[in-house]
Amino acid sequence: MFRGSMVALVTPMKADNSLDWDALHKLVEWHIEKGTHAIVAVGTTGESATLNMGEHADVIRKVVDQVKGRVPVIAGTGANSTSEALELTQAAKDAKADACLLVTPYYNKPSQEGLYLHHKVIAESVAIPQLLYNVPGRTAVDMLPETVSRLAVIDNIVGIKEATGSMERLQALQAVTQDDFLFISGDDGTALEFMRLGGCGEISVTANVVPDLTSKMCELVLEGKVEEAREIDERLASLHSALFLEANPIPVKWAVARMGLMGNAIRLPLTPLAESYRGILEQAMRDAGVTL
Incomplete structure (x- = not known):
């Protein structure tokens, strides 16, 4: 079910900070039309940290x-409070999402035992497929392979989004998990190599801007057509980089707005992309074939 290009969908907002439901509707249809293989709703790229619980569940x-x-629809339901993550995960199950994506608890820096117990409690409490999400550059905590191995034996913990960008980490995870455990890249710049080495797909920021090319690249590498996939990936390389000129999702929301797909609104403490970066991002978009 979870394979190929899975867009980490941005959450459109209006100038008054309310959610823009019309733009969200159009984005979802656009992604399906352009071949996106799955949609991640309210992941961290979807500004999960600035949506309240009601808004989160509504999206x-x-x-x-x-x-x-x-x-498939994968719901972002992670939080640094286990009780909050439980509530969001139950809301996603009630909404009939296909799976949940749970980022490691951020800021409070739990131990490996804390990470294990956090995810174990949620998995055993809510009967929905769950994906772990490790992104230590954003959370200040790294879920180690030994901890993933302990969690992977729980029936409804079905895989991990690994965003370190390290192929050594992928291989370490493969060595300590069962054959049907899913490995999903969380780093656009290294996703091709990740899939070549056994990953089943990527949860992509870049797919917000070029969903057709991202899905085609994923399809090719998963079919073993690595050189054809690499041609697309090289075309997207500057965009992968430019989308992180400032903290995600600042650049990607600006890019999607620049394409006319939604307004350029983002919630504090995040701010719109700095003027000095806009030309760089525009050029990267043009390099990827986006018409502006």
Whole structure:
């Protein structure tokens, strides 16, 4: 079910900070039309940290209801409070999401035992497929392979989004998990190599801007057509980089707005992309074939 290009969907907002449901609807349809293989609703790229609990659950429910099973919907339900993550995960199950994506608890820096117990409690409490999400550059905590190995034996923990960009980490994880455990890249710049070495896909920021090329690249590498996939990936290389000129999702929201797909609104403490970076990002978009 979880394979190929899975967009880490941005959450459109209006100038008054309210959620833009019309733009969200259009984005979802655009992604399905352009070949995106799955949609991640309210992941960290979807500004999960600035949405309140009601908004968070509403976005998940609206995306699931709109998609109507055409592609899988993965709900971002991680939090640095286990009780909050439990509530969000239950809301995603109630909304009939296909799976949940749970980032490691950020800021409070739990021990490996804390990480294990956090995910174990949620998995055993809510009967929905769950993906672990390790992104130490953002959370200040690194879920080690030994901890992933302990969690992977829980039936509904089905895989991990690994965003370190390290192929050595991927191989270490493969060595300590069962054959059907899923490995999903969380780093656009290294996703091709990650899939070549056994990953099943990527949860992509870049797919917000070029969903057709991202999905085609994933399809090719998963079919073993690595050189053809590499041609696309090289075309996207400057965009992969430019989308992190400032903290994600600042650049990607600006890029999607620049394409006319939504307004350029983002919630504090995040701010719109600095003027000095806009020309760089525009050029990277043009290099990737985006018409501006």
